[in-house]
Amino acid sequence: MTVEINQRSDDTRIILILDDDAIARSAVAAYLRECGYTVIEAASENDARTMLDSPKYDIDIVICATSDVSSEDRFGFSRWLREHHSHVRLLMAATIEKTAKLAADVCEEGPHLRKPYDHQNLVAWIKRLRA
Amino acid sequence: MLAQPVTDSLGTRCILVVDGEIEIRFSLAQHLRSAGFTVFEAYSSDEALALLGAMPFDAVIADFQTPGAMNGLALADLIRSTYPHILTVIVSGVDLSHELERTETAFFQKPYEGAAVVDLVIKKLVAP
Numbered sequence: 346m347t348v349e350i351n352q353r354s355d356d357t358r359i360i361l362i363l364d365d366d367a368i369a370r371s372a373v374a375a376y377l378r379e380c381g382y383t384v385i386e387a388a389s390e391n392d393a394r395t396m397l398d399s400p401k402y403d404i405d406i407v408i409c410a411t412s413d414v415s416s417e418d419r420f421g422f423s424r425w426l427r428e429h430h431s432h433v434r435l436l437m438a439a440t441i442e443k444t445a446k447l448a449a450d451v452c453e454e455g456p457h458l459r460k461p462y463d464h465q466n467l468v469a470w471i472k473r474l475r476a
Numbered sequence: 477m478l479a480q481p482v483t484d485s486l487g488t489r490c491i492l493v494v495d496g497e498i499e500i501r502f503s504l505a506q507h508l509r510s511a512g513f514t515v516f517e518a519y520s521s522d523e524a525l526a527l528l529g530a531m532p533f534d535a536v537i538a539d540f541q542t543p544g545a546m547n548g549l550a551l552a553d554l555i556r557s558t559y560p561h562i563l564t565v566i567v568s569g570v571d572l573s574h575e576l577e578r579t580e581t582a583f584f585q586k587p588y589e590g591a592a593v594v595d596l597v598i599k600k601l602v603a604p
Contacts, residue, residue: 475530
């Protein structure tokens with residue numbers, strides 16, 4: 346059972362978001378889906394590599410959340426991405442505020458060309474979900 | 477092939493897909509999104525519990541061998557006792573239909589058709 350999303354319409358772009366924080370990852374992914382993107386959620390570098398290496402998924406952008414705990418792995422991942430998938434645009438952010446801002450910027454250049462709501466509202470939503 | 481959207485109102489129904497295998501999780505989640513559901517994804521039972529504590533769900537579809545502190549069956553048991561309104565579905569490569577026959581949890585053996593899971597969720601949530 347696989348979904349053949351490589352047979353996509355021209356205006357559908359794929360974003361992979363790599364974040365081991367399920368709540369933040371889910372919220373940012375939901376935001377980007379409202380922008381019209383297909384979003385793949387990866388909780389680990391291994392999962393991200395699996396999807397990037399698969400011929401089924403033509404991934405355009407990777408948004409990579411880093412933290413003090415994960416930063417060494419993430420920088421290793423970014424080197425791997427540049428070496429193996431140099432055409433993929435990599436965006437890295439160390440805080441949820443920066444991740445949300447990146448998502449909003451990507452949203453404005455996406456299929457719908459407008460944000461579903463302000464990125465500050467996305468940050469507020471994530472904080473409410475964590476409370 | 478993706479299931480066809482059946483109704484716009486499904487977007488208000490929230491489904492959580494829990495599976496440690498990213499391709500299987502993403503594929504099922506996309507089937508459900510294409511049908512019109514709002515879908516969240518969890519890699520492990522721990523992530524699932526974090527999301528269940530943060531937002532309301534109508535259904536949880538979990539792999540039996542999901543990573544984390546509990547397997548899919550234990551997660552489904554916990555959900556049924558804590559959130560009895562949530563539809564639970566277990567998927568697994570091994571046949572667990574006997575273990576689940578006395579419960580309210582539905583079961584699909586892998587490899588399954590995503591459209592069949594979508595049909596069951598629609599049947600249970602939209603036209604019970």
